[in-house]
Amino acid sequence: MQSDAQENGWLLDGYPRSLSQAKALEDLGIRPDLFVLLDVSEDILVEKVVGRRLDPVTGKIYHLKYSPPENEEISARLTQRFDDTEEKVNGDAPREDVFAEIDNTLSLVLEKKAKLDSSSMTAGMAG
Numbered sequence: 001m002q003s004d005a006q007e008n009g010w011l012l013d014g015y016p017r018s019l020s021q022a023k024a025l026e027d028l029g030i031r032p033d034l035f036v037l038l039d040v041s042e043d044i045l046v047e048k049v050v051g052r053r054l055d056p057v058t059g060k061i062y063h064l065k066y067s068p069p070e071n072e073e074i075s076a077r078l079t080q081r082f083d084d085t086e087e088k089v090n091g092d093a094p095r096e097d098v099f100a101e102i103d104n105t106l107s108l109v110l111e112k113k114a115k116l117d118s119s120s121m122t123a124g125m126a127g
Contacts, residue, residue, distance in 0.1 A: 012032065016105075017102075018105065019105045019108065022105060022106075022108075022109045035110065047065070048063070048066075050084060050085065050086050051064040051066070052084050053079065053080055054078065054079050054080070056077060062078060
C-alpha cells in the first residue's frame with residue numbers, strides 16, 4: 001500500500017461485493033475501519049448506471065445527463081459497459097434478497113473484525 005494511503009487513509013467504492021472479495025482483503029491484512037451504506041432510491045441508481053459511458057481513448061467516465069461529453073467527437077466514441085444496462089442492474093433476484101445477501105456478507109466481515117478488535121484490546125489491557 002502506498003505511504004500516503006497508509007498515512008491519510010483511503011476509500012473503496014463498490015468493493016467488496018462478495019464474501020470472497022472480503023476474504024481476499026482480510027488475507028492481505030486490509031481491514032476497513034468503516035463501511036458506509038448510501039440509501040439511494042432504486043430509480044436513481046438505475047438512471048446513474050444506465051447513463052454512464054466510457055471514453056475508450058482517454059478512459060474518462062461520462063454520464064449522458066449529469067456529465068455529458070464536451071463535443072460530438074467524444075460523444076461518437078463513447079461505449080457502454082456490458083453490465084451498465086437496466087437488465088443487469090435490476091437482475092433476476094428480488095431487491096430484498098440482494099440486499100439481504102449483501103447485508104449478511106458485510107455482517108460476517110464486521111463481526112469477525114469486531115472479534116479481532118476486541119481480542120486485541122483485551123490482550124493490550126492484560127499487558
